Amino acid sequence: MQPTASFKLAFLRHMLAGIRLAGGVSSAPGMSVLERKWAIKSAADIAMAFARGSRTGWSRALVADLSGQERNRALARSILGREQFERLSRPAHPPECSLLSGSKKILRRSSCRVRSRIRKRPPAPRRATSASLLAKRMVRKRTQVLRRLVPGGKALEDDASLLEETLDYVVFLRAQVDLMQHLTNALLEPSKCRYQY
Amino acid sequence: MSSRRSGGSRITEEEINELIGKLQSLLPESRRRSMGRASASKLLKEMCNYIKSLHREVDDLSDRLSALMSTMDRDSPQAEIIRNLLR
Numbered sequence: 001m002q003p004t005a006s007f008k009l010a011f012l013r014h015m016l017a018g019i020r021l022a023g024g025v026s027s028a029p030g031m032s033v034l035e036r037k038w039a040i041k042s043a044a045d046i047a048m049a050f051a052r053g054s055r056t057g058w059s060r061a062l063v064a065d066l067s068g069q070e071r072n073r074a075l076a077r078s079i080l081g082r083e084q085f086e087r088l089s090r091p092a093h094p095p096e097c098s099l100l101s102g103s104k105k106i107l108r109r110s111s112c113r114v115r116s117r118i119r120k121r122p123p124a125p126r127r128a129t130s131a132s133l134l135a136k137r138m139v140r141k142r143t144q145v146l147r148r149l150v151p152g153g154k155a156l157e158d159d160a161s162l163l164e165e166t167l168d169y170v171v172f173l174r175a176q177v178d179l180m181q182h183l184t185n186a187l188l189e190p191s192k193c194r195y196q197y
Numbered sequence: 198m199s200s201r202r203s204g205g206s207r208i209t210e211e212e213i214n215e216l217i218g219k220l221q222s223l224l225p226e227s228r229r230r231s232m233g234r235a236s237a238s239k240l241l242k243e244m245c246n247y248i249k250s251l252h253r254e255v256d257d258l259s260d261r262l263s264a265l266m267s268t269m270d271r272d273s274p275q276a277e278i279i280r281n282l283l284r
Contacts, residue, residue: 037263142241149248160208163216173251180258
């Protein structure tokens with residue numbers, strides 16, 4: 001899956017709406033620089049997740065994370081419009097994986113499994129570690145880091161799903177950076193603005 | 198997403214290698230070169246570093262956009278651009 005022209009347009013449209021709402025001096029005069037920065041960053045994530053849609057775990061998780069705070073919910077609702085915000089927050093198909101409650105269920109299930117796994121396994125005997133054992137440990141350790149970096153990564157049960165989500169997420173994360181860069185350039189030098197959708 | 202695994206199916210070595218190959222091709226050339234001989238653990242490390250750097254870029258760009266906004270007023274050409282783009 002690569003970012004399509006429609007993704008880029010959807011992202012920019014919602015990003016700009018977010019900037020207008022929360023960024024402009026005239027629209028939000030009382031905002032501090034930090035508040036403005038946070039609002040722009042949230043707008044960028046909301047725009048990215050919404051443009052991607054509800055079919056990927058990371059986009060759903062991003063919306064779930066962002067919706068956790070009331071101030072984000074209000075921003076998201078204003079950027080996306082009430083109808084689209086409700087649609088994105090609604091359970092994704094299949095119906096059993098509902099956004100917030102579903103991911104909570106998965107988290108609870110996987111944490112229970114982790115807990116019972118820890119209880120059942122006896123402590124590993126200390127012995128000279130072979131290279132392959134060390135490699136396995138490194139892979140496990142780094143997989144954990146990856147889970148924290150990819151939205152919704154902690155809720156994914158198997159490593160292959162994590163890798164698939166990572167693949168998709170990185171592609172669109174790159175697009176987000178690219179689009180924000182172009183937006184910044186366009187605002188800095190409007191006469192030189194040239195962007196191919 | 199194209200492939201959704203059912204609860205009990207085992208992920209084949211081949212599938213994992215395919216995913217790893219795809220992840221490797223996502224990395225920019227400079228990062229791939231610094232990796233040397235690819236191993237699962239090195240790839241994961243590079244991938245994590247890459248994602249972190251992308252996050253930092255988003256953060257940095259948010260800073261810049263926010264600074265830009267602060268200097269913008271209703272009558273500036275930038276405000277006009279935004280208004281036009283939103284139409």
